[in-house]
Amino acid sequence: MEDRKIPYKIYLEEDEMxxxxxxxxxxxxxxxxxxxxxxxxxxxxxxxxxxxxxxxxVKQELDDTTPFIEIPQEIRDFxxxxxxxxxxxxxxxxxxxxxxxxIYYKFExxxxxxxxxxxxxxxxxxxxxxxxLTGLATETGAxxxxxxxxxxxxYFGLDCxxxxxKVSYEQKPFRREVMxxxxxxxxxxxxxxxxxxxxxxxxxxxxxxxxGCAISEAVETAVSKEGYRxxxxxxxxxxxxxxxxxxxxxxxxxxxxxxxxxxxxxxxxGGSNLGGLIAPFMGMKIKGxxxxxxxxxxxxxxxxxxxxxxxxxxxxxxxxTPLAKMYTLGSGYIPAPNHAGGLRYHGMSTTLxxxxxxxxxxxxxxxxxxVFKAAEAFARVEGILPAPESSHAIKVAIDxxxxxxxxxxxxxxxxxxxxxxxxxxxxxxxxxxxxxxxxCPTDEEIAAGLAGLPEx
Amino acid sequence: MEDRKIPYKIYLEEDEMxxxxxxxxxxxxxxxxxxxxxxxxxxxxxxxxxxxxxxxxVKQELDDTTPFIEIPQEIRDFxxxxxxxxxxxxxxxxxxxxxxxxIYYKFExxxxxxxxxxxxxxxxxxxxxxxxLTGLATETGAxxxxxxxxxxxxYFGLDCxxxxxKVSYEQKPFRREVMxxxxxxxxxxxxxxxxxxxxxxxxxxxxxxxxGCAISEAVETAVSKEGYRxxxxxxxxxxxxxxxxxxxxxxxxxxxxxxxxxxxxxxxxGGSNLGGLIAPFMGMKIKGxxxxxxxxxxxxxxxxxxxxxxxxxxxxxxxxTPLAKMYTLGSGYIPAPNHAGGLRYHGMSTTLxxxxxxxxxxxxxxxxxxVFKAAEAFARVEGILPAPESSHAIKVAIDxxxxxxxxxxxxxxxxxxxxxxxxxxxxxxxxxxxxxxxxCPTDEEIAAGLAGLPEx
Numbered sequence: 001m002e003d004r005k006i007p008y009k010i011y012l013e014e015d016e017m018x019x020x021x022x023x024x025x026x027x028x029x030x031x032x033x034x035x036x037x038x039x040x041x042x043x044x045x046x047x048x049x050x051x052x053x054x055x056x057x058v059k060q061e062l063d064d065t066t067p068f069i070e071i072p073q074e075i076r077d078f079x080x081x082x083x084x085x086x087x088x089x090x091x092x093x094x095x096x097x098x099x100x101x102x103i104y105y106k107f108e109x110x111x112x113x114x115x116x117x118x119x120x121x122x123x124x125x126x127x128x129x130x131x132x133l134t135g136l137a138t139e140t141g142a143x144x145x146x147x148x149x150x151x152x153x154x155y156f157g158l159d160c161x162x163x164x165x166k167v168s169y170e171q172k173p174f175r176r177e178v179m180x181x182x183x184x185x186x187x188x189x190x191x192x193x194x195x196x197x198x199x200x201x202x203x204x205x206x207x208x209x210x211x212g213c214a215i216s217e218a219v220e221t222a223v224s225k226e227g228y229r230x231x232x233x234x235x236x237x238x239x240x241x242x243x244x245x246x247x248x249x250x251x252x253x254x255x256x257x258x259x260x261x262x263x264x265x266x267x268x269x270g271g272s273n274l275g276g277l278i279a280p281f282m283g284m285k286i287k288g289x290x291x292x293x294x295x296x297x298x299x300x301x302x303x304x305x306x307x308x309x310x311x312x313x314x315x316x317x318x319x320x321t322p323l324a325k326m327y328t329l330g331s332g333y334i335p336a337p338n339h340a341g342g343l344r345y346h347g348m349s350t351t352l353x354x355x356x357x358x359x360x361x362x363x364x365x366x367x368x369x370x371v372f373k374a375a376e377a378f379a380r381v382e383g384i385l386p387a388p389e390s391s392h393a394i395k396v397a398i399d400x401x402x403x404x405x406x407x408x409x410x411x412x413x414x415x416x417x418x419x420x421x422x423x424x425x426x427x428x429x430x431x432x433x434x435x436x437x438x439x440c441p442t443d444e445e446i447a448a449g450l451a452g453l454p455e456x
Numbered sequence: 457m458e459d460r461k462i463p464y465k466i467y468l469e470e471d472e473m474x475x476x477x478x479x480x481x482x483x484x485x486x487x488x489x490x491x492x493x494x495x496x497x498x499x500x501x502x503x504x505x506x507x508x509x510x511x512x513x514v515k516q517e518l519d520d521t522t523p524f525i526e527i528p529q530e531i532r533d534f535x536x537x538x539x540x541x542x543x544x545x546x547x548x549x550x551x552x553x554x555x556x557x558x559i560y561y562k563f564e565x566x567x568x569x570x571x572x573x574x575x576x577x578x579x580x581x582x583x584x585x586x587x588x589l590t591g592l593a594t595e596t597g598a599x600x601x602x603x604x605x606x607x608x609x610x611y612f613g614l615d616c617x618x619x620x621x622k623v624s625y626e627q628k629p630f631r632r633e634v635m636x637x638x639x640x641x642x643x644x645x646x647x648x649x650x651x652x653x654x655x656x657x658x659x660x661x662x663x664x665x666x667x668g669c670a671i672s673e674a675v676e677t678a679v680s681k682e683g684y685r686x687x688x689x690x691x692x693x694x695x696x697x698x699x700x701x702x703x704x705x706x707x708x709x710x711x712x713x714x715x716x717x718x719x720x721x722x723x724x725x726g727g728s729n730l731g732g733l734i735a736p737f738m739g740m741k742i743k744g745x746x747x748x749x750x751x752x753x754x755x756x757x758x759x760x761x762x763x764x765x766x767x768x769x770x771x772x773x774x775x776x777t778p779l780a781k782m783y784t785l786g787s788g789y790i791p792a793p794n795h796a797g798g799l800r801y802h803g804m805s806t807t808l809x810x811x812x813x814x815x816x817x818x819x820x821x822x823x824x825x826x827v828f829k830a831a832e833a834f835a836r837v838e839g840i841l842p843a844p845e846s847s848h849a850i851k852v853a854i855d856x857x858x859x860x861x862x863x864x865x866x867x868x869x870x871x872x873x874x875x876x877x878x879x880x881x882x883x884x885x886x887x888x889x890x891x892x893x894x895x896c897p898t899d900e901e902i903a904a905g906l907a908g909l910p911e912x
Contacts, residue, residue, distance in 0.1 A: 004533075007469075007470045007536070009536070009537075014463045014464065078839075080463070081464055081548065081838065082839060088537075092537065092611075110566045111839060111840075112839055112840055112841045112876070112878075114878075154836045155836070155837070173881075174881035174885075177884050178878075178881060180884075180885075180888050181836075181884055181888070182836060183836070379568065379638065380610045380637075380638060382537065383534075383537050383538060383607055384567075385568045385634060422568075422570075422630075422634075422878040425630035426630070429636075432633065432637070
């Protein structure tokens, strides 16, 4: 057993915590393409966006030149309740795999939302409160984002309306209760409460819902209610900005021990976890200061990077949002109902899409049974029950560590353990009972989704 | 707002973590009464106990003279995966209450078992493995102990059989899946798999089970299977010994900032959390080095300290265990089914019973709706969703802080936040829906339970 000089968990001191978020776009050579108006096909203006989003968040959304944006003291105080999150050295996993690789993971699950989502939720709620709003509307897939926003709204005394993707609502009844504990109103989506929900229900009465569809309902609600705005837990630039706290803390913790990562791995649905984790490392890579590999991992059932098209598309199923240039499967694409947990989004962050397009990162897609197998193996040695989403990254980290075993390379592998799986036990149950199946869309299904892309 | 010089979370460094457990009994003036054999009425010998328990654990159980017992390196390595746990300064709760009191809580919920139970589970599994055993049998009430033991057994490659109190098994189906993830076999208790289970089912076919009953089944299974022993997650001296890590870390963290606690509060079921939290402080109190108040909080529906009798009683419902001198409601006492979560045990740690009897601590009993009200208020400001068990301590901490508000006293209040409530959402749901009821046994019901006490 190697001498364990590096602690099992590296915690930063409170005064070592980042005081500013890192805006990766400021350092990108090719900036992400702007959101455009679906009618005029012109870039969305701040004024247009402010109908939907909080004013300060619109500013952050459009700012691609300021590299560091100060974190307001109120948000830093809230962060201190559950951050810094630990950077864990996976000694036990390394020993189990008998790999010469050193595996580290940034663990974002030690808060009641169960994931990294709280990092952006508290920021968005803060700016809403500062603007004098009374409430926020949003959607949630696996439930982490809705829980995070409920917590943040409760903290700042805002109302919180959550549209929850129907399949998750049914698979995770207890998630709803957590949100209720924090005073939120939770509605399964598609619902009969919005025009777009009624339309989708009429066309697809048996639909299990999708994030894109829940987004449509939340946006419609937000713009039609006085004193409300819409907030989103992923995809947007502002969210990646807030989530940069993950990567900044990770880098600070690694720097403390002089560790340089060779491979960084994150799961990707809309990109909030991946974009946050890799931000400072990607910045270095762009500037030629690092040659680390960056790997996005997505589910085979919703493979936007690996099988989608880099094109302008709606961010939602109801086609009421602006168009974003991104890797997309088409806004009408709905993952198979057997797909567990989050990572169900048809599109991808425009920032990450541009970086992937420019060759700064790799992407792989995995079947879910292989992911749950890795999750269980990880849980048994590292003691943490991972979220299905995060387990995509675990699987690739294990694969890379096994390659190191073959080559004898002592690589530093860093992955994002974005959340815990305590509310995903139904999916684990189906895995334990041998009832979990993999689903990989056919070429025809992918083509059908892409056929619906808007003309720009 | 007071200048926040003390961090929100005090983490010890790895090299500041305790290297030995503290055996409070060594410093007690009146030692806890010994376990006695129900047939001979003589103190149980090591030889007799080793039929049921691991040899090294029997040694720890009977040792009331060695003040510090070294924590084996293998256990310390495992502890490093999820310890040190943070000592949190509840700044947000203080602000919400507008109290001059300073509130601290030791948070033991940041591990997959969801509670402090893992501290003893890993120790017990380690000694079982060292002895060359193949498996362990146990019972679980709310599910935390069963999960903790599953994790520990998985880590050391031992089989794990868990009898889960039926009401919890039904209220918490996902707990079972977590245990299965760690490879455990989970059986609802009472079951038809043991003689004692069949007997209880025949007498009480509609019973929702009790810890005492599940203990009987686990003990029967352990003694009848080759290579198995029985392990218990609370009540026993050995468990309080292992759990002293909670109090030792708490004291080290407080000492770092020169803080002396005025009041220490812990919930009590069998005593594992309370006994662990208070150990070093109680030691100081016994030696006259501290005059802090120590408060045990129990549910009104299972009030062993406040309404039980200090007497020899069986540790289980089936009356197959040794007799322990403790505050007890009688081994036949089964809490009302409307009672949520753990803290359902009819008896109490012999160590804590002796200390309570000798006037070293106070005890209060609470109705569960007041507890859930406190839990929700806490969750909304401190961001952690607490276990119902731990919320008993929260309620009393809030009450004491409010008394300080009246008197203007700046007391240091420390309580144990022993676990999270992620698997208790059914109880939270009943609270949200206004369907939760309080239950307080009548004097006749208490008398009926006590009427069954054995003669010694």
